[in-house]
Amino acid sequence: MTDHATAPHPAVPSSPSSPSSRYTDGPRLLADIGGTNARFALETAPGQAGLIDVLPCANYPTLADALRAYLGSPKVVAAGVAGLRHAALAIANPITGDMVRMTNHHWEFSIAALRLECGFETLEVVNDFTALARALPHLADGQKQQIGGGAARAHTPLGLVGAGTGLGVSGLIPAGDSWTALLSEGGHVTFSPANETEVAILQYAWRQYEHVSAERLLSGDGIELIYRALAQHAGQAAQELDAPEISRRALAGECALCDRAIEAFCGMLGTVAGNLAITLGAQGGIYIGGGIVPRLGERFARSCFRTRFEQKGRFVNYLAQVPTFVITADYPAFLGVSAVLSEKLGR
Structure with missing residues (x-):
């Protein structure tokens, strides 16, 4: 499937729209469904999304239930929708x-069955990082941080990579006056x-998984x-810590490991972001999304990320010219799904 961006949208959520600018056929449902949370909003006019809610996926047997x-x-009921x-x-x-x-x-x-079950005339379903890629041209300076x-x-x-429950990857390719979003896995x-420590981490992971993907390590x-791999490599006992607690202790300076x-x-x-930049020729920049990196804040900015991004031997000078940005906008995927739906209805 090929996606093309529409005219820029302002950030969401934003102030209420005037009655004259509201969609004549009623509000539109926007959703961003991750492996952990499902985020919903109603868009009443171009760029005007509100009534945002975040529901844990684990609390609902099916997407239709959520x-x-x-x-x-x-x-939502009080809004009379x-x-x-x-x-x-x-x-x-x-x-x-x-x-x-x-x-x-x-x-x-089934997309068709879900559309009928919910009574929608139109139901567009796209990969989350395809939608997020569609949002990139619409991000304001205050919605991204250059690293x-x-x-x-x-x-x-433009390239896009983001770690959360999994590792998403996508990109935008110029296509005339618009863009084509990549459907990437x-x-x-x-x-x-890229170094001996990572070899040891990979060897540790191989004991559990036949195939160790980038997502296997670049995720929660x-x-x-x-x-756990670093603990074993250092001869230390690993505690039973989840990813948020590991991050918290790291940011608080409580645990060197x-x-x-x-x-x-x-x-x-x-390394993964640099690979993507070279693969796509992404001289418009590489964007970092997902739920993990934005929460690291300045710890990410002073990490080895940018050094490793550029660490490509003869292509160091090439990559030094490619900017990298952390997406800091709230709910940026809504911008992308809004563009996808507007284009579908425009046709």
């Missing part, structure tokens, strides 16, 4: 046909170590795996 819970929530006609969902999964089976969660559904040097070149590809490429579960795990994570992400 949709009904959102639409039946007190604030009924009979929604159009919806667009971004989901953390490849979209290759009508049936969707999530990689990092148990939900599965390191480099300057974006106009009319050149690049997070599942084979992990490639991956941070926990890195931590946790900090080493976060540093290793940042370095590995730098």
Whole structure:
């Protein structure tokens, strides 16, 4: 499937729109479905999304149940929203046909059946990182933080990578006055170590997994795996810590091993981002999304990420000119699914 960006949208959520600018066919449902959380919003006019809610996926047997819970929530009911006609969902999964089976969660559904069950006239379903890629041209300066040097070149590809429950990868390719978003599952490429410590981490992971992908290490579960591998490599006893606690202890300066795990994570992400920049020729920049990196804040900015991003031998000078940005916007995928739905309805 090929996606093209539409005219820029302002950030979401934003101030209420004027009655004259509201959609004549009613609000549109926007959703961003990850392996951990499902985020929902109603867009009443171009760029005007509100009534945002975040529901834990584990609390609902099916996506349809989560949709009904959102639409039946007190604030949505109080807004008098009924009979929604159009919806667009971004989901953390490849979209290759009508049936969707999530990689990092148990939900599965037929797009056609879900549309009928929810009574939508239009239901667009796209990969979450395809939607996030579509949002990149619409990000304001205050919605991204540059890490390191480099300057974006106009009319050149953009790359996108983001770690959360899994590892998402996508990109935008210039296409005339618009863009084509890539449908990529690049997070599942084979992990490639860049130093002896990462070789030891990979060897540790091989004892558990036949195939160690980049996602296996660059994700929430991956941070926990890195931590345990580094503990064994150092001859230390690993505690039973989840990824948020490892990050918290690292940021608080409470645990040297946790900090080493976060540093290793940042370095590995730098290598993957540099690989993507070279693969796409992404001289417009590489964007970092997902739920993990934005929470690291300045720890990520002073990590080895940017050094590892540029560490490509003869291509060091090439990559030094490519900027890297952390996406700091709230709910940026809504911008992308809004663009996808507007284009569908415009046709």
